[in-house]
Amino acid sequence: MLEVKDLHVTVEGKEILKGLSLTVNAGEVHAIMGPNGAGKSTLSAVIAGKEGYEVTSGTITFEGQDVLEMEIEERALAGMLLGFQYPVEIPGVKNIYLLKAALNAQRAANGQGDMPAPEFMKLIKSKIAEMKMDASFLQRAVNEGFSGGEKKRNEILQMLVLQPKLAMLDEIDSGLDIDAMRIVADGVNSLRAADRGILLVTHYQRLLDYIIPDRVHVLVDGRIAKSGDKELAKELESRGYDWVEEESAA
Amino acid sequence: MASQEMEQLVRREYKEGFVTDIESDTIPPGLDEGTIAFISQRKGEPEWMLEWRLKAYHQWLKMTPPSWAHLDYPAIDYQAISYFSAPKRPEDRPQSLDEVDPKLLETYEKLGIPLHERAALAGVAVDAVFDSVSVTTTFKEKLGEAGVIFCSISEAIRDYPELIKQYLGTVVPVADNYFAALNSAVFTDGSFVFVPEGVTCPMELSTYFRINAANTGQFERTLIICENRAQVSYLEGCTAPQRDENQLHAAVVELVALEDAYIKYSTVQNWYPGDEDGKGGIYNFVTKRGDCRGDRSRISWTQVETGSAITWKYPSCVLRGKDSIGEFYSVAVTNGRQQADTGTKMIHIGEGTRSYIVSKGISAGRSNQSYRGLVKIGPRAKGARNFTQCDSLLIGDQCGAHTFPYQEIGNSTATVEHEATTSKIGEDQLFYCQSRGISEEDAVSMIVNGFCKDVFQELPMEFAVEAEALLNVTLEGAVG
Numbered sequence: 001m002l003e004v005k006d007l008h009v010t011v012e013g014k015e016i017l018k019g020l021s022l023t024v025n026a027g028e029v030h031a032i033m034g035p036n037g038a039g040k041s042t043l044s045a046v047i048a049g050k051e052g053y054e055v056t057s058g059t060i061t062f063e064g065q066d067v068l069e070m071e072i073e074e075r076a077l078a079g080m081l082l083g084f085q086y087p088v089e090i091p092g093v094k095n096i097y098l099l100k101a102a103l104n105a106q107r108a109a110n111g112q113g114d115m116p117a118p119e120f121m122k123l124i125k126s127k128i129a130e131m132k133m134d135a136s137f138l139q140r141a142v143n144e145g146f147s148g149g150e151k152k153r154n155e156i157l158q159m160l161v162l163q164p165k166l167a168m169l170d171e172i173d174s175g176l177d178i179d180a181m182r183i184v185a186d187g188v189n190s191l192r193a194a195d196r197g198i199l200l201v202t203h204y205q206r207l208l209d210y211i212i213p214d215r216v217h218v219l220v221d222g223r224i225a226k227s228g229d230k231e232l233a234k235e236l237e238s239r240g241y242d243w244v245e246e247e248s249a250a
Numbered sequence: 251m252a253s254q255e256m257e258q259l260v261r262r263e264y265k266e267g268f269v270t271d272i273e274s275d276t277i278p279p280g281l282d283e284g285t286i287a288f289i290s291q292r293k294g295e296p297e298w299m300l301e302w303r304l305k306a307y308h309q310w311l312k313m314t315p316p317s318w319a320h321l322d323y324p325a326i327d328y329q330a331i332s333y334f335s336a337p338k339r340p341e342d343r344p345q346s347l348d349e350v351d352p353k354l355l356e357t358y359e360k361l362g363i364p365l366h367e368r369a370a371l372a373g374v375a376v377d378a379v380f381d382s383v384s385v386t387t388t389f390k391e392k393l394g395e396a397g398v399i400f401c402s403i404s405e406a407i408r409d410y411p412e413l414i415k416q417y418l419g420t421v422v423p424v425a426d427n428y429f430a431a432l433n434s435a436v437f438t439d440g441s442f443v444f445v446p447e448g449v450t451c452p453m454e455l456s457t458y459f460r461i462n463a464a465n466t467g468q469f470e471r472t473l474i475i476c477e478n479r480a481q482v483s484y485l486e487g488c489t490a491p492q493r494d495e496n497q498l499h500a501a502v503v504e505l506v507a508l509e510d511a512y513i514k515y516s517t518v519q520n521w522y523p524g525d526e527d528g529k530g531g532i533y534n535f536v537t538k539r540g541d542c543r544g545d546r547s548r549i550s551w552t553q554v555e556t557g558s559a560i561t562w563k564y565p566s567c568v569l570r571g572k573d574s575i576g577e578f579y580s581v582a583v584t585n586g587r588q589q590a591d592t593g594t595k596m597i598h599i600g601e602g603t604r605s606y607i608v609s610k611g612i613s614a615g616r617s618n619q620s621y622r623g624l625v626k627i628g629p630r631a632k633g634a635r636n637f638t639q640c641d642s643l644l645i646g647d648q649c650g651a652h653t654f655p656y657q658e659i660g661n662s663t664a665t666v667e668h669e670a671t672t673s674k675i676g677e678d679q680l681f682y683c684q685s686r687g688i689s690e691e692d693a694v695s696m697i698v699n700g701f702c703k704d705v706f707q708e709l710p711m712e713f714a715v716e717a718e719a720l721l722n723v724t725l726e727g728a729v730g
Contacts, residue, residue, distance in 0.1 A: 048685050051677065076687035088682040092700030101696060102686035109687070141700065158686065 001026045001197045002047070002080075002166055007058035009039075009046055016042045018222030019058070024166065024197040031200045031208055031233060034219035035241040040201045041085060043219070044168040048082040049075050062166065076102075077109040079165030083155040083172055085201075089143040095154065096138035099124065099161055106162060127160045130190065132183050149180035156187035167191055168199045173207040185210030205237035218244045279332045283307065286435055289334050293404045293438070296411060306424040306434030313428045316562075319591040320620040320652055323533065323560050326498060333436045333469075396452050398482075399444040403471050406442035413444055417475055421504035421541045421568070429500040429535040429562075433469045437502070440471035445480035445511075454710055456485040470501040476511035478544060483514040485713060499558075500535045509544030509571065514552070516709055518717055520724075521557035523588050531559025531588070538565035539595075542574035542603075550577040551594070552708045554717045556724045559588060564622065566595035569603035569631075576605040579705040581717070583724050584617030584649070593622035593654075598631040598664070607638040610702050613649035614725055620652040627664040634664040642672040643701050645694070645725065695722040 002024040009017040016039045024030050034040050046053045047060060049072035060067040062080055070078065090098070104114045115123070128135060131153045143151050152172055159167050169188065173181055188211050191198060200211065208216070208230065216232040217224045218241070225248035226232065236244070277288055286307055290300040315326070393400055399410065407414050424434045445451050476482055486503075499521070505513050515538075524531025534557075540549035551565040567576025578594035596605035605625065613619045625636045642651035653670050675697055683693035699706070699718050706714045 048681075050681055050685075072681065072684040073687050073689050076685055082685050084682065088676070088678050090679055090682070090697060090700055092703035093696055097696070098683070098686065098688075101683075101688050101692065105687040105689070105692070162686070 001063060002199070003059075003061045004043075004047075005059045005061075007043075007046070007060065008056045009042055010054045010056055011042065011052060015056075016053075016222055017046070020219070020223055022217065022224065024199055026165075026197055027194045028214045029192065029198040029200065029211065030215045030217065031202060031211075031213040032217050032219055033202060033205070033233065033236060035245070036203065038219040039222045040203075040219050041170050044082055044170045044199065044201055047075070047080060047168060048072065073105070076164075077106060081159060081162055081164035081167055083152075083159060083167065083169040085171040085174060087143045087146075087151040087155055089141070089146075091141050091144055093142050094138065095140055095142050096124065098142050099138075099158065102158065103161060123161065127157055130160060131157045131187055133157060148175035149177065149184075152176060152180065152184050153187070156184055156191075159191055160187060163196075165195065166197045166199065168201070170201045171203060172200070173202055173204060181207065182210060205233045208233045220245050220248050223248070277332060277334045280329050281307075281331070281333055281436065285333050289436060289438060292334065293407070295404075295407055298411075298415070299407055302419070302424075303435050306431050307436075309425045310428065310431035310435055313425075313431055315428045319562055319622070320618070320654075321560055321562065321589050321591050323589070326533070328432075331468075331498060334438060392452055396449050397446045398449060398451050399442065400455055401442055403437070403440040403442045403473065406473070410442070410444070413475065414442075414473070417504070417506055418473055419504075421506060421539050422502050422537050427537060430502050430537040433471060433500050433502040433537070437469040437471035439469075440473075440501070441484075442472070443474040443482060443484060445476045445482045447477040448479045449477075450480070451482040454483045454485055468499055470499075470503075472501070472503040473506075474504070474513055474515070475506045476508060476513050476547075478509040478511060480508070481512045483516070483710060485516050485518075485710060487518045487520070497530070498533050498535070501537070503536070503538040503565075505538075505540035505549055507540065507542050507544060507547035507549050507571075507574075510546045511544060512548045512550075513540060514550045515540070515565075516713055517551075517553040517555075518713060518720065519553065519555045519557055519561075520720060522559075523557050523586060524559040527587065532557065533560045534558040534563065535560075536563040538563065539568065540566070540576065541568045542571050542576060542600075544574070545571040545600070546573045547571045548575040548577070550575075550579070550708070552579040552705065553581070554705070554709070554713075554720065555580070555582040555590060555592060556720055558590075561588075561590040561592055563590075563592045564594055566597065567605060568597045568599065569605065569634075570599045571603075572600045573602040573604075574600055575603070577708075578605075578607045578609070579708040580609045581612070581702045581705045581721075582610070582619060583612045583614075583721060584619045585614040585724055586617060587615070588617040589619070590617075591620045591622055593620075593624075595624040596626070596636060598625075598627045598634040598636070601630065601632045601634075603631055603634045605634075605636045607636070607640070608704050609638075609640045610705055611640075611642045611651055612645065612698060612701070612721075612725070613642065613651050614645035616648045618650040618652075620654060622654040622656075624656040624658070625666055625668075626658040627661050627666065629660045631661050632663050634661065636664075636666045638666075638668045638670075639704075640668070640670040641701070642670075643698065644672065644674045645698075647674075691726075694725060698725060 004020060004022040007017050007020045032040050055068055062078060067075060100120060107115060133153055172184055212230055216228050218226040226244050286303050290303055422430050424431055443455060474484060507513050521532035521534055542549055549567050555561055565578060569576050576596050582590050582592050584590050594607055607623060609621050611619045611621055621640050623638060627634045640653055644651055651672055655668055657666055659666060679697055680693050684690060698721055706717055709717055
């Protein structure tokens with residue numbers, strides 16, 4: 001589904017990713033872990049198309065398409081969706097309006113007309129219930145005045161509505177208390193499907209107690225230094241990242 | 251307003267218009283006493299009106315154009331302007347939409363203007379558009395039953411001289427400013443509204459519906475009076491782009507609210523902004539002022555300004571009556587090389603007066619925009635309150651936004667609050683929307699409309715929807 005090959009990325013002249021390769025297949029949950037500054041967030045940002053990241057070499061393909069040639073919105077419409085670590089506030093724009101615009105943009109790309117309002121409301125109501133969010137969220141401006149936990153739940157809500165083929169979640173656990181993390185994790189688990197890939201970027205192992213990954217990758221100094229199954233995450237929890245860094249330096 | 255009513259209004263105004271009695275004569279450029287006498291005579295005005303105009307003219311001669319605004323334009327040659335031109339005859343106008351500039355029609359399409367209105371807006375000869383069913387009578391009857399007078403200012407001068415004498419020039423005196431003096435001397439058209447005591451006007455009044463005339467009045471004069479406990483909502487302008495061979499526009503609008511009266515005045519202005527280099531655009535120098543004369547009266551200005559090469563406009567409220575309220579809600583959008591210096595004045599005179607200002611400025615392209623606001627609290631305005639919120643949004647890095655807030659507080663019991671922000675349309679906001687599959691253009695429009703929401707919700711429903719569409723058209727191509 002997603003194939004990243006020997007990816008080199010610089011930000012403001014500094015090389016952050018130094019030959020990263022990764023393959024995510026449909027039905028798999030991959031966790032990208034690593035110390036701060038290793039380039040974890042850079043990877044998902046580059047896949048989503050954020051400006052300011054220069055790809056100096058390497059390729060990213062998604063279902064055979066050259067991702068680097070696609071506009072930001074084309075990537076989303078192709079099925080790659082990024083859940084933000086710091087979701088952005090948009091004053092005056094109702095949450096429900098953003099959801100509707102995004103959903104209808106997706107439908108338009110698939111040659112469908114706008115979703116009829118009653119059908120849309122029904123869909124949204126079931127999804128906000130799933131995220132244990134109050135219906136008043138829909139009428140509030142996008143992320144404005146939301147608590148950290150509310151913002152993260154809102155990101156997952158968008159995923160549940162838009163049903164991406166590849167869900168990328170950037171530090172979705174940061175700033176969450178344990179209850180909020182459970183709700184977010186439940187939301188992510190409900191996204192698990194045979195035809196969907198999930199890429200989790202996280203600093204802490206604790207999220208992986210709730211979302212069991214198929215593969216765990218440790219990112220050190222712009223490369224994947226070590227890959228393994230869920231046991232690797234546990235090992236990192238007890239031993240820290242240093243030993244991987246030493247191992248990869250050796 | 252029900253769509254049926256709208257339809258009726260549309261038909262009524264386009265059928266009958268306000269200026270049908272004028273023959274197709276025009277006078278050569280230039281301004282002197284003779285010009286003014288000609289205008290007054292063409293309008294069939296009484297002697298006292300001519301004297302009033304001449305007094306204004308002599309006042310104007312002694313004045314100089316204001317130079318304090320943050321605007322840059324060449325000096326205007328007032329002798330090169332023609333001060334009276336009759337509307338085009340039907341046979342000189344396009345006979346059907348096929349003869350109209352397709353680009354103009356495309357814009358109407360984008361704005362969602364109903365088909366039957368497009369022809370009229372594009373200046374297609376009216377008789378070719380509408381059948382002769384006269385709904386004028388029903389419209390006039392409805393207002394007449396309520397006792398509301400709604401007619402052209404010229405008619406009012408002839409038919410209601412006592413009201414005109416009592417109120418004209420009492421809110422914006424002849425000598426108020428350069429453009430107001432000029433307008434007082436040469437105004438040719440405009441509206442008059444009188445709502446008698448205790449009456450709520452049964453419909454929204456609009457000039458939208460008489461845009462058909464090629465000459466919408468270069469120097470418009472509008473006077474609206476609400477007696478005790480009377481209410482009216484008045485809509486001025488049109489979202490459709492308006493071109494005009496007259497470059498200078500200097501309108502004067504006067505509102506008078508007596509005890510417990512409420513006047514809501516909404517404007518959508520979309521005059522031709524000029525070409526890419528800003529050439530040929532309209533200069534819009536407007537004086538709008540409301541006088542809250544009665545206790546507990548309320549005047550509310552809402553404006554959406556997207557057009558004109560130059561905008562100079564400060565709708566104001568004089569809060570004389572005890573506990574009277576003044577409101578100003580504004581969205582101003584500039585793109586290309588447009589310049590706008592706009593804002594408001596709230597003059598608190600009476601006790602317990604309150605004013606509320608929300609100004610949203612959006613600058614794109616190489617445009618320049620200033621908010622200029624005065625809040626003045628007089629010595630007798632015990633417990634007066636003002637709240638001002640003034641936000642600017644910049645799109646791109648070649649435009650400018652400036653804020654000039656003035657406060658003169660003459661009473662220590664007053665509360666005056668001012669909040670101002672300037673932000674660039676956030677790349678992170680754009681990225682957030684786009685990464686949800688929303689195109690850049692739609693994302694910009696979503697963010698901008700969100701920014702303007704506080705003002706749009708003050709607009710009458712049908713205006714609000716068109717205003718959103720208008721914003722999108724104005725900002726087309728502003729990003730990327």
